[in-house]
Amino acid sequence: MPNNYRLAKVSSLLKKEITLILQNDLENDLIRDHFVNISKIDLSGDLQHCKIYITSTAQEIVRKEIVANLNNAKGSIRHSLGKRIEMRRVPEIIFKDDVVLDKGLSVLKLLDELKSKNQNNNVEDKDAKS
Numbered sequence: 599m600p601n602n603y604r605l606a607k608v609s610s611l612l613k614k615e616i617t618l619i620l621q622n623d624l625e626n627d628l629i630r631d632h633f634v635n636i637s638k639i640d641l642s643g644d645l646q647h648c649k650i651y652i653t654s655t656a657q658e659i660v661r662k663e664i665v666a667n668l669n670n671a672k673g674s675i676r677h678s679l680g681k682r683i684e685m686r687r688v689p690e691i692i693f694k695d696d697v698v699l700d701k702g703l704s705v706l707k708l709l710d711e712l713k714s715k716n717q718n719n720n721v722e723d724k725d726a727k728s
Contacts, residue, residue: 609639611683612648616691619678626667632656634664637696641689648689651696661695668693 613636620634633655640649652668654661668675672691680688 605641605643605645608645608685609641612641612650612679612689613639615679615682616650616675619675619682620668623678624671624675626671628660628664628667632660632664637699645685646687646689648691650691650693652693653696653699658700665693665695 617636620629620636624630635653636650637653638651640651642648650668652661652665654664656664669692672693676688676691679691
């Protein structure tokens with residue numbers, strides 16, 4: 599069973615190589631036109647399965663289409679990985695949309711709205727006291 603150091607090392611290598619494949623080797627205009635970034639890689643303990651979470655500056659509908667295109671091209675991406683890295687077996691990969699960034703941005707937006715409401719209430723209270 600691989601240890602955490604090995605998982606981290608292989609995950610880092612996969613992230614680096616898949617990023618290079620997405621930037622240079624993949625012939626997909628949708629992916630090239632939108633900034634696609636790998637935010638996280640979940641690698642199974644036996645190094646056989648890999649979930650790749652991507653983020654993009656595109657709208658949600660376009661991001662879903664990007665993820666679908668990446669999942670359709672995962673065979674060629676896996677083949678390119680096999681040529682680039684020395685592993686006994688290249689893991690099965692699946693691409694997923696990372697929604698954590700969107701959730702974080704929505705929380706920040708709500709906090710900003712609460713802050714502005716609180717400031718407006720404080721200004722109104724000061725005006726009422728004057």
